Structures are given as structure tokens and as C-alpha cells.
Amino acid sequence: MYKFANGTYQGLTTWEAISVANPTVIITNMTVGDYLVIPLRCACPTTTQRRAGSRILLTYSIFPDETLKFISGLFNIPEVELQTANNGASSANLAAFTTLLVPLPSLVPLSTMKFPSPPPPSVEAPGPAPSTLVPVITNKDPSKTSMYIGIVFGGFGMALAFILACVLCATVKRYKNIIRKIEYENRGLLNRKSSVTDIDSLDTANSSLVSGMTDLFGCDKLTKFSYEELDTATNHFSEDNRIQGSVFLAKLNGSFVAIKRMKGNMSDELKILSQVHHGNVVKLVGMCARDSDGRSENLYIVYEYAENGSLSDCLHHQMAYPTSNFSRSVGLLIWNTRMQIAVDIASGLEYLHNYTNPSLVHKDVKSSNILLDKNFRAKVANFGMAKPADSGEPGPLMTEHIVGTQGYMAPEYLEHGLVSTKADVFSFGVVLLELLSGREAICNDGGGEFTMLSATISNVLSGDDQMAKLQAWMDPRLQNAYPSDIALSVAILAKSCVETDPRSRPDMKQISFALSKMSSASQEWQMSTGYSNHPIEAR
Incomplete structure (x- = not known):
């Protein structure tokens, strides 16, 4: 997969992303003719970026020794805009053959691009001077600049297809009918x-x-x-x-x-x-x-049609008593499948919060509204309660009609009718806790009393014996087949999602990014330990 990412696709994806997109593929057992899903990085400007004048996010492939200053100079944009569009990236953590998103007001013709000289490569301290003087070659040599321009042109050419995709994304309203018809027919x-x-x-x-x-x-x-x-x-x-x-x-x-x-x-x-x-x-x-x-x-x-029914059925009900002839899940969800489901849900909600116009609040995020297809990939469903995140009027969006499912509703919505994307974050945090623990949103504490699942995680993560309490709290059907350190990180993220103060919760973009990293780490753990990458058969 490394060869696919950095060879065939020239760094427009990563081998970790390919692994996450193909959870059932065993990389040591691939043959000619196997089908792979290749995720390529492409995005549309956020509402904030659109207000700042950006209409396109161009996917740029990074070459060795390039810095943010150099890349921003190519496109004549402020370096800080490049940092903001890439989650605060810095030159120190740029990796060759990965990608950056470049916010632009329009496509930049190649003929108008500026090509400053690249930064000089790092050199080791020179040893003792030889008796014969040798001229030092510096980056002022025009051949170096020409070569680098050729490399940049080559990289820009390879990203041309991606540019077209971004243009389509930016003008999707105009061509919505054509795109939908093609998708349906395909x-x-x-x-x-x-x-x-x-x-x-x-x-x-x-x-x-x-x-x-x-x-x-x-x-x-x-x-x-x-x-x-x-x-x-x-x-x-x-x-x-x-x-x-x-x-x-x-x-x-x-x-x-x-x-x-x-x-x-x-x-x-x-x-x-x-x-x-x-x-x-x-x-x-x-x-x-x-x-x-x-x-x-x-x-x-x-x-x-979602062949594996709802996440709620898969986690809580169908293994014990199937409720349908057509949505019965065939296996228990292993750790990596649960991580992929979490990433999928976060990605769907991130799209609704940041990339629709207007931005949307789902208002009814719960495990029964998450559907699983034949590959256990998650899809957010049931938009009967969804509302625009911005009412267009000053002040927060409020409602007097409180409707929802107990255990998933955020405190500020339940008590004051405050509607915001952070209410979806709270509900997502509860779903994440369900994936970790296998418990329902309203669960039995073991003493005959029922409590909110969102209230249990604070006790689990308190004190010095966090790991021991977490392992006792995790879904026993996982049979301890999960990386404890990553499970702890996911639990800490879930706890931040269900904070009482909505200002203390992360947004879905931050959550999606964090979960993607954790999912990639889980894939590496699975490959290093040899655990099966397929659902455990129910007995």
C-alpha cells in the first residue's frame, strides 16, 4: 500500500488512509485483480474560508525540502492562511509526498505563478580544508532552479485531476442534477x-x-x-x-x-x-x-439500503434477538471495525456542520440513526429534526419545543432549548461511549439503578487506576482484543465530547482528525499483533 500511495498516486493519499478505507483487505495476501478503495484528499472551503474569499481548496503534493513559506509564495497567499487550512501545520512537520490544502479565490494559471528559489538543502559541517581549492556550488546555480521548477510543474500536473474535482465540489449546486443522475445510474x-x-x-x-x-x-x-x-x-x-x-x-x-x-x-x-x-x-x-x-x-x-441495519441493533439487540429478516448483523464488531464506524460518523457530521450551505445541526444523533452497509461502513440517517445551524438572526438559536431521545440530548438543549452543532457533538460522544462499552445510552449500573452513559465515563477516567477501570468498563465481547492505550485515548476524547459546558467540547473537525489518527494507529496495531480483521462470528 505504501507503493500505491507514494508511487501510483504520488503522495495524494497515504498508506494508512488506504488501510483504513479497506478494513477487510489483508495487505500480505493481496493478488492481482483485488479491489481497493483509494481515498484521495479533496475538500471544499469551510464557511469561514468562503467568507474570507476562498472558493477553492487545491490539493498540493509536497516535495522534499519545501516549507510553508515557499508554498505560500508559489500561490501568493499569506502563510497563516495555509497554516489555518491545514490544522496549524508548520514547516517543521511537513513530510515529503504528503498533501496540503491551499485556499484560493480561483484557479491560478501556471503562467502567473511565482517560483521563488527553494530553501537550500541542509549540509553537514565541512571537514578540514583541502590543499586544492574547490568551488562551492550554491543554490544560485540556475540549473537547480530550473530543475526545481520542473519538479513543481510535474507535481502540479499530477494534481490537475484533483483540481477539477475541487472545482466540481465548489460548483456542485449548479451541476447538482447532473451529478445525482450519474451517481444514481452508476x-x-x-x-x-x-x-x-x-x-x-x-x-x-x-x-x-x-x-x-x-x-x-x-x-x-x-x-x-x-x-x-x-x-x-x-x-x-x-x-x-x-x-x-x-x-x-x-x-x-x-x-x-x-x-x-x-x-x-x-x-x-x-x-x-x-x-x-x-x-x-x-x-x-x-x-x-x-x-x-x-x-x-x-x-x-x-x-x-443498509444491509447490516442500525448500529444500535448491532451493538445491543440483534445478537440476542434479531428484529428483522433483512438487517441482521452476521458478526460481533471487532475493535478496528468500531473505530472505522466512529470515523465514518464523525466524517458525516463534520460534513453537515462545515460543508453544507447552510450548515446543519442533525439534532437526533443516536446509534439507532446510524446505519451500517454490507461492509459495516456507517451512514448518518433520519433528518426529520435537522435544522440550519444559523438562524440568520443575532444571538443563539433557541427552541421551546424540546424533542429527542433520553440519554443523547445535550444539557443546554434539554434545559434551555439551545440548538448548536455542539449539541450534535454531545450526542456523538454518547455514541462513541456505546462503541467502547457496548452499553446503551441509559444503562443499568449493576445495582438496579439506571444512569446516563455519559455520566459514567468521568468516574472511569478518574484516579490513578484509569487503565484498570477502563478495561473493566469496556465491552466484554471485545475479549480484550484492542490496544489499551488507543482505547484510553478514545475514551478521553469521548469524555471531552460529553462535557456539560458546550464551550469545552471539541468541534467535529477536530474529532474527525483525532479519530482518523487513532484508527490508523489501530490498523498498525492489528497488523503487528496478527488479530483477525474480520467480525467475530456470533454464537
């Missing part, structure tokens, strides 16, 4: 017989369910399924096809999807789902509105 989720029509053309003129959706979606397009298609695909919404509650399994155009039958105005959730596009957020496939009895209407929302 994944086989569209029924070829179904029509892809403007919202205006839906036969829902008198439908209260989708009233106002023309304003919500504008000229965007949504896949409209007929009720007959969904009825046939679910075997008339039979019990055999019921996944759970009002969610049914269906097969459209050869691919499995989940169909949720609902009543009420779901325009807010549909608006959000139509605008978010991320691998760790559940994908909206289409919809159907139907007048069922002349008085009430049903709305059917079609989502991508």
Missing part, C-alpha cells in the same frame, strides 16, 4: 422505467404532503416512483419485506433499496436529503406521494 439505484421529472410535473397538485416542494427544490429534479412500482417491489408491502416499523425492503432495477412509508409534511427532510451528498450520509433515491383513502395521504421515501 450505482444502479434508479428504476429505468421510473421517470425523472421536475417537481412541478408531479401529480400532487392537491397534495399537502409535498406542498411547497417546488420552492424547496427549485428547478432541481427528483426521481418519482409510481405507487404500483413500489407495491410490486415490496410484494404489496408484505410482512416478509418489513425491515422494521414502517420501513420495507424492495428491489428496484436489480438493486436493493429501503422504502419508508410516512404521513405528514416531510418537505424539510426531503430538502436536506436532496442537498447533501456524502458517503457517510444516507442517500435519497426517490419518492412517491399517494392519496390512500381520499382523506389522508402517504409519502413513500426511497433510500439506499
Whole structure:
């Protein structure tokens, strides 16, 4: 994987990132024809960066001996902006053949770029002077500058494809319809017989369910399924096809999807789902509105199908008593799988908080709203309570309508109705504690009393015997097959997420970065110890 990262992809990814993206691949047993997922670093500007004038984040491959000053000079931007865009990176910790994100207001033509002389390479102290004088070669030699310019041009050329990807990301609103159509066709989720029509053309003129959706979606397009298609695909919404509650399994155009039958105005959730596009957020496939009895209407929302059900089922229920024929998990979650799930959830929430417009607060983050696909990759689902993070008015966003699940709601939301992204951070911290302990958000303390899981971690991490108490608190189904030092780091991170004061909690970008590092370290631990990289079979 090192050769893939630094050879084939020229440092645009790392071997650790490839390992994390392919948890089931054993690197010592790869053969020609094996399939690998290669994560390439690409990002869109945050809200703060957009306000500062940045429209593009260019992925730049670092060459030996380059410094932040040199790279900022290439693009004529302040060095501090480069540091901020890369989590406070400094020249001292730059590594050759890794990447930096360069915030730019627009693409920079090569012909206008400045190429200052690179910093001189470090040299050892000279020994005794020889009797014959030898001229010293310095970096003023034009051949060195020419060679370096060639290297930079070569690196810039290799990143050209990445630049195009970033441009697409920056203009995703304009091309949203084209991108969605390509994604749907590639994944086989569209029924070829179904029509892809403007919202205006839906036969829902008198439908209260989708009233106002023309304003919500504008000229965007949504896949409209007929009720007959969904009825046939679910075997008339039979019990055999019921996944759970009002969610049914269906097969459209050869691919499995989940169909949720609902009543009420779901325009807010549909608006959000139509605008978010991320691998760790559940994908909206289409919809159907139907007048069922002349008085009430049903709305059917079609989502991508998650084969392994919810994280809550996998951690707490399904091993003991399966609740579904279609979402039964086949194995207990090993440590590295749990770490990957944590990274996935953090990545999805980071996207919602920083890279949607407007930024979103999910408001209902819990293990039952985290779905797991066939590879146990996590997707954030259920946006029925989601709200914009910024109300557009002075002061914090407040609500008098407190709705949520006990054990996951942040204190400031529960007591004062304060809505912010830090409330999602608190809820995520509870999910992280569930992954560590295997306990539910409201758990039995062993004496018949029930307590908040978020309140238990403080006692676990207090005193001088932290490690012993942590090992006793961890999920016994892990059978101690986890790196204790990394588990302690994850527990400390989870504790910071559930702090009572929201100002003391990290943001999702910091959490995602920290968990990625911990997950990479866990991959190295797994390879060094020889533990299985596959789920433990349930007995």
C-alpha cells in the first residue's frame, strides 16, 4: 500500500488512509485483480474560508525540502492562511509526498505563478580544508532552479485531476442534477422505467404532503416512483419485506433499496436529503406521494439500503434477538471495525456542520440513526429534526419545543432549548461511549439503578487506576482484543465530547482528525499483533 500511495498516486493519499478505507483487505495476501478503495484528499472551503474569499481548496503534493513559506509564495497567499487550512501545520512537520490544502479565490494559471528559489538543502559541517581549492556550488546555480521548477510543474500536473474535482465540489449546486443522475445510474439505484421529472410535473397538485416542494427544490429534479412500482417491489408491502416499523425492503432495477412509508409534511427532510451528498450520509433515491383513502395521504421515501441495519441493533439487540429478516448483523464488531464506524460518523457530521450551505445541526444523533452497509461502513440517517445551524438572526438559536431521545440530548438543549452543532457533538460522544462499552445510552449500573452513559465515563477516567477501570468498563465481547492505550485515548476524547459546558467540547473537525489518527494507529496495531480483521462470528 505504501507503493500505491507514494508511487501510483504520488503522495495524494497515504498508506494508512488506504488501510483504513479497506478494513477487510489483508495487505500480505493481496493478488492481482483485488479491489481497493483509494481515498484521495479533496475538500471544499469551510464557511469561514468562503467568507474570507476562498472558493477553492487545491490539493498540493509536497516535495522534499519545501516549507510553508515557499508554498505560500508559489500561490501568493499569506502563510497563516495555509497554516489555518491545514490544522496549524508548520514547516517543521511537513513530510515529503504528503498533501496540503491551499485556499484560493480561483484557479491560478501556471503562467502567473511565482517560483521563488527553494530553501537550500541542509549540509553537514565541512571537514578540514583541502590543499586544492574547490568551488562551492550554491543554490544560485540556475540549473537547480530550473530543475526545481520542473519538479513543481510535474507535481502540479499530477494534481490537475484533483483540481477539477475541487472545482466540481465548489460548483456542485449548479451541476447538482447532473451529478445525482450519474451517481444514481452508476450505482444502479434508479428504476429505468421510473421517470425523472421536475417537481412541478408531479401529480400532487392537491397534495399537502409535498406542498411547497417546488420552492424547496427549485428547478432541481427528483426521481418519482409510481405507487404500483413500489407495491410490486415490496410484494404489496408484505410482512416478509418489513425491515422494521414502517420501513420495507424492495428491489428496484436489480438493486436493493429501503422504502419508508410516512404521513405528514416531510418537505424539510426531503430538502436536506436532496442537498447533501456524502458517503457517510444516507442517500435519497426517490419518492412517491399517494392519496390512500381520499382523506389522508402517504409519502413513500426511497433510500439506499443498509444491509447490516442500525448500529444500535448491532451493538445491543440483534445478537440476542434479531428484529428483522433483512438487517441482521452476521458478526460481533471487532475493535478496528468500531473505530472505522466512529470515523465514518464523525466524517458525516463534520460534513453537515462545515460543508453544507447552510450548515446543519442533525439534532437526533443516536446509534439507532446510524446505519451500517454490507461492509459495516456507517451512514448518518433520519433528518426529520435537522435544522440550519444559523438562524440568520443575532444571538443563539433557541427552541421551546424540546424533542429527542433520553440519554443523547445535550444539557443546554434539554434545559434551555439551545440548538448548536455542539449539541450534535454531545450526542456523538454518547455514541462513541456505546462503541467502547457496548452499553446503551441509559444503562443499568449493576445495582438496579439506571444512569446516563455519559455520566459514567468521568468516574472511569478518574484516579490513578484509569487503565484498570477502563478495561473493566469496556465491552466484554471485545475479549480484550484492542490496544489499551488507543482505547484510553478514545475514551478521553469521548469524555471531552460529553462535557456539560458546550464551550469545552471539541468541534467535529477536530474529532474527525483525532479519530482518523487513532484508527490508523489501530490498523498498525492489528497488523503487528496478527488479530483477525474480520467480525467475530456470533454464537
